[in-house]
Amino acid sequence: MVIAYLVITACLPAWATLVVLVLADVEGPKGNYTVCDSDVCKQRAQLINASIDPCVDPCDDFYSYACGGWKKNHPIPSDKSSTGNFYLLREELQETLRSILGNMTLVYECQNVTDKAAVAYNACMAVPTSPDRQDVMLEIMNASGVVRWPITNKTEEVFVNCSEVLHKTGISAVLSANVGRDLRMLNSNIIGLDQLSFDTVGRNQLIYPEREENKRIIEAYKNLTKTAFQFMRPNISDEELTRLSEELVNFEGQLANMTAPPEERRDILKIYNRVTIKELQENFTGVQLLDLLQKEFVKANITLSDNETVELYALDYYKKLDYFLLCTCNPATLYNYVGLKVMLAMGNQVSESFRNASLELAKAKTGVVTDSPTWQKCVGAVNNLMPEIVGLLYVQQKFSEEAKKEVEHLAKRLMEAFNESLQNEKWMDNKTRAAAEEKLLKMGTK
Incomplete structure (x- = not known):
């Protein structure tokens, strides 16, 4: 009889690796086992050895024994709020991408897609040493439909209603829209249409700003909005700055309060609605959906009709938004909120004071002490904007053609194994099994 002990070494550099220690039964022959001595096995063994703390008795504190060495060797970096093996792997990947993007020859004419990625990375790297560019931000604001920002008490521009504001600026400030x-x-x-997500400051912080744990975050966010206002209007008064920042944070809190919490959105079948634009416009007159979507699709020379089908993942939010736009929304505040969203997206690229205020907000939110290196931000930005292109560059540098074939073979075997399991699932009826098989046939590798 053989006794197997299964130890999940999740905290070790061999994360998610299952170490099986097989001990021969005292009644069986001793030494009847094989020790792996390949380079990979030796490397894993060294990592595990470095991760344990031999000074701790595992019977007293097994966690400190198993993970103490790893914790001592990997303190949390000053620009991070936490660390772990997946973070280390991500940093290793970023270092590789940094080397690839930073060493590419820059081509400015007749560019292919990889040339564009290299130029984008180098342009991003130049931002911290560039002077403030209010002129560039003004051009971006104008292109976003926010010609004068922010609107103050002394501003002459007046909007009739919030629908007029959205027609001028677009739908993205109040509703998430994408194609998938x-x-x-x-x-x-x-x-696809969905409720807003709140990335700069979390949903709960916006809904409950007076809670003690949220006060510092909200105060830092207000300071960031003031910095944005001052950058675009240097002569704005302190009183106006305070009024506008309070107004916009409260406005965003109203939007956040209309959204459903994550725990109510776990079952996609419960939140999924398949409707036409016409049906939505007939039932919710406050959102001129066809006009707002057409404003975006015309950029790609696509004409929509009200018979276009959409997937709506937040019907309750859509209902509340319709009422909000018709009955509650202040047009000037919505206009200023649109401008703030644009500034939050682009401000770090054009203003040093905005970058500093963003860092203070990050400190309040996550506890970081210093800012991330510029190269990490730029690698992340290019990877987020051009994932397929960056992935191609990485594969070309790090993988051979043989490795590609091995991965494709592995994917094929996985699909075959899944298909075999489908045939043996007793809980499936024939219709469900056929639907699953059809989906499996449409799966592919890229």
């Missing part, structure tokens, strides 16, 4: 794979017709794309 149709959940029901997998060979087609479809417009």
Whole structure:
């Protein structure tokens, strides 16, 4: 009889590796086992050895024994709020991408997609040493429909209603809209609509700003909005700065309060609604959806009709938004909020004071002490904007053609194994099994 002890070494550099220690039963023959001595096994053993703390008795504190060495060797960096093996792997990947993007020859004419990635990275790297560019931000604001920002008490521009503001500036400030794979017709794309997400300051912080744990974060956010206002209007008064920042944070809190919490959105079938634009416009007159979507799609020379089908993942939010735009929304505040969203997206690229205020907000939110290196931000930005291109560059540098074939073979084997398991699932009826098989056939590698 053989006794197997399974130890999950999640905190070790061999994260997610399962170490099986097989001990021969006292009644069985001793030494009847094979020790792996390949380079990979030796490397894993060294990592595990470096991660344990031999000074701790595992019977007293097994966690400190198993992970103490790793914790001592990996203190949390000053620009991070936490660390772990996945963070280390990500940093290793970023270092590789930094080397690839930073060493590419810059091409400014007749560019291919990889040339564009290299130019984007180098342009990003130049930002911290560049002077403030209010002129560039003004051009971006104008292109976003926010010609004069912020609107103050002394501003003459007046909007009749919030629909007029959205028609001028677009829908993204109040509703998430994107194009993606149709959940029901997998060979087609479809417009998806969803409630807002709040990335700069979290949903709970906006809804409960007076809670003690949120006060410092909200105060730092207000300071960031004031910095944005001052950058665009240097002569704005302190009183106006305070009024506008309070107004916009309260406005965003109203939007956050209309959204559903994450725990209510776990079951996608419960929040999924398939409707036409016409049906939405007939039931919710406050959102001129066709006009707002057409404003975006015209940029790609696409004409929509009200018979266009959309996937809506937040019907309750859409209802509340409709009422909000018709009955509650202040047009000037919505206009200023649109401008703030643009500034939050681009401010770090054009203003040193905005970058400093952003760092103070990050300190309040996550506890970081210093800012991340510029190269990390730039690698992340290019990777987020051009994931397929950056992935291609990485594969070209790090993987051979043989490795590609091995991965494709592995993917094929996984699909075959999944198909075999489908045939043996007793809980599936024939219709469900056929649907699963159809989806499996449409899966591919890229």
